[in-house]
Amino acid sequence: MRDLEELKARVRAFVAERDWERFHSPKNLAMALSVEASELVELFQWLTEEESGALDGAARRRVAEELADVLWFLVRLSDRLDIDLLEAAELKLAENAKKYPAEKVRGDARKYDEY
Amino acid sequence: MRDLEELKARVRAFVAERDWERFHSPKNLAMALSVEASELVELFQWLTEEESGALDGAARRRVAEELADVLWFLVRLSDRLDIDLLEAAELKLAENAKKYPAEKVRGDARKYDEY
Amino acid sequence: MRDLEELKARVRAFVAERDWERFHSPKNLAMALSVEASELVELFQWLTEEESGALDGAARRRVAEELADVLWFLVRLSDRLDIDLLEAAELKLAENAKKYPAEKVRGDARKYDEY
Amino acid sequence: MRDLEELKARVRAFVAERDWERFHSPKNLAMALSVEASELVELFQWLTEEESGALDGAARRRVAEELADVLWFLVRLSDRLDIDLLEAAELKLAENAKKYPAEKVRGDARKYDEY
Numbered sequence: 001m002r003d004l005e006e007l008k009a010r011v012r013a014f015v016a017e018r019d020w021e022r023f024h025s026p027k028n029l030a031m032a033l034s035v036e037a038s039e040l041v042e043l044f045q046w047l048t049e050e051e052s053g054a055l056d057g058a059a060r061r062r063v064a065e066e067l068a069d070v071l072w073f074l075v076r077l078s079d080r081l082d083i084d085l086l087e088a089a090e091l092k093l094a095e096n097a098k099k100y101p102a103e104k105v106r107g108d109a110r111k112y113d114e115y
Numbered sequence: 116m117r118d119l120e121e122l123k124a125r126v127r128a129f130v131a132e133r134d135w136e137r138f139h140s141p142k143n144l145a146m147a148l149s150v151e152a153s154e155l156v157e158l159f160q161w162l163t164e165e166e167s168g169a170l171d172g173a174a175r176r177r178v179a180e181e182l183a184d185v186l187w188f189l190v191r192l193s194d195r196l197d198i199d200l201l202e203a204a205e206l207k208l209a210e211n212a213k214k215y216p217a218e219k220v221r222g223d224a225r226k227y228d229e230y
Numbered sequence: 231m232r233d234l235e236e237l238k239a240r241v242r243a244f245v246a247e248r249d250w251e252r253f254h255s256p257k258n259l260a261m262a263l264s265v266e267a268s269e270l271v272e273l274f275q276w277l278t279e280e281e282s283g284a285l286d287g288a289a290r291r292r293v294a295e296e297l298a299d300v301l302w303f304l305v306r307l308s309d310r311l312d313i314d315l316l317e318a319a320e321l322k323l324a325e326n327a328k329k330y331p332a333e334k335v336r337g338d339a340r341k342y343d344e345y
Numbered sequence: 346m347r348d349l350e351e352l353k354a355r356v357r358a359f360v361a362e363r364d365w366e367r368f369h370s371p372k373n374l375a376m377a378l379s380v381e382a383s384e385l386v387e388l389f390q391w392l393t394e395e396e397s398g399a400l401d402g403a404a405r406r407r408v409a410e411e412l413a414d415v416l417w418f419l420v421r422l423s424d425r426l427d428i429d430l431l432e433a434a435e436l437k438l439a440e441n442a443k444k445y446p447a448e449k450v451r452g453d454a455r456k457y458d459e460y
Contacts, residue, residue, distance in 0.1 A: 277372060
């Protein structure tokens with residue numbers, strides 16, 4: 001897989017071959033994305049923070065699968081709405097740089113809290 | 116923004132400049148990702164499916180921002196766990212192609228349901 | 231089951247018998263609650279709104295189970311933090327009555343949107 | 346507030362006075378419930394587990410508000426589908442007692458993991 005553009009095209013083809021476009025309203029895709037995000041959370045919910053940073057190979061593969069599921073719906077939804085993900089990320093980074101000036105929020109959970 | 120690699124590097128620098136690594140256990144990042152996914156859902160919750168496919172410019176920009184937030188944490192978490200997102204997506208596409216053979220699930224919500 | 235008080239006591243005993251208190255930090259319980267809420271969403275994600283209001287018996291039972299799981303963690307978390315759920319609901323109803331005056335928001339999705 | 350029955354009746358009246366029934370398909374209510382659950386998670390995401398168990402008064406009140414919001418939609422959705430929450434909880438407790446025999450899962454995160 002070269003890049004997000006290739007993934008977008010392959011997801012689009014996958015969906016078309018199965019005639020699943022009818023289910024893919026932005027509303028439904030947003031729901032599905034959040035469900036996949038929760039399947040990711042489920043893998044971590046009873047682990048301590050420390051344990052979550054020291055996963056074994058099998059656990060890491062399960063996490064990778066859930067990350068892939070989230071990406072799948074993220075790419076699909078942005079395709080459906082014709083939104084360029086990398087451009088949106090660029091704008092967001094610029095906005096966050098203004099909102100959280102490094103010298104003001106350094107290491108500060110209270111301000112970070114608002115993020 | 117060229118690609119996910121550039122985004123990963125810029126997010127990493129953003130976090131380092133603010134000394135926020137201490138908050139970024141995989142457990143916490145998974146939580147934050149799911150919270151952003153729900154902020155996306157919130158934009159759609161009272162819309163009909165049809166309305167969700169006909170957003171005006173302002174609504175589309177709000178959606179783009181939430182998609183960017185989800186991508187931010189997706190990239191950050193995969194960086195933290197040293198998982199290659201595009202490789203994970205490649206594996207998942209292959210797996211889904213086996214799990215949902217086009218000729219068997221075409222247009223079928225019941226089987227799709229299990230996805 | 232008579233009421234929420236009985237449920238709270240029975241959930242507490244269930245947890246104590248299994249020595250699971252150690253996993254039940256408020257942080258973890260909040261995660262678990264949101265995961266159960268997403269399992270509920272999963273049951274509806276590919277249904278139309280109309281279909282979601284006309285579930286058959288089997289689907290209704292699956293929904294009831296997920297609602298019970300959400301309630302389980304809601305009661306457990308409020309017990310853990312010594313929060314009275316019905317009192318919190320009372321306060322919230324009063325607050326919402328002020329925030330959404332009936333004569334101003336009647337049938338209005340835009341204002342409801344902010345809820 | 347005496348009990349869940351009273352809350353159900355008051356939520357129902359609140360919704361009727363605002364003519365909001367039209368937005369309350371089970372699909373939409375499930376989405377809204379999960380969004381409220383994530384607002385709860387947001388309050389905990391950057392706290393350590395220890396900090397999450399030692400909230401000050403202001404933080405506890407914010408948690409209580411989010412718990413009330415989750416309960417609001419839980420009660421509303423169960424009313425909409427004519428599901429008795431306490432009865433569902435009773436069934437679930439019985440089922441969980443079989444699924445997690447105390448003597449087998451005591452203090453065991455791995456088995457609990459599957460919950």
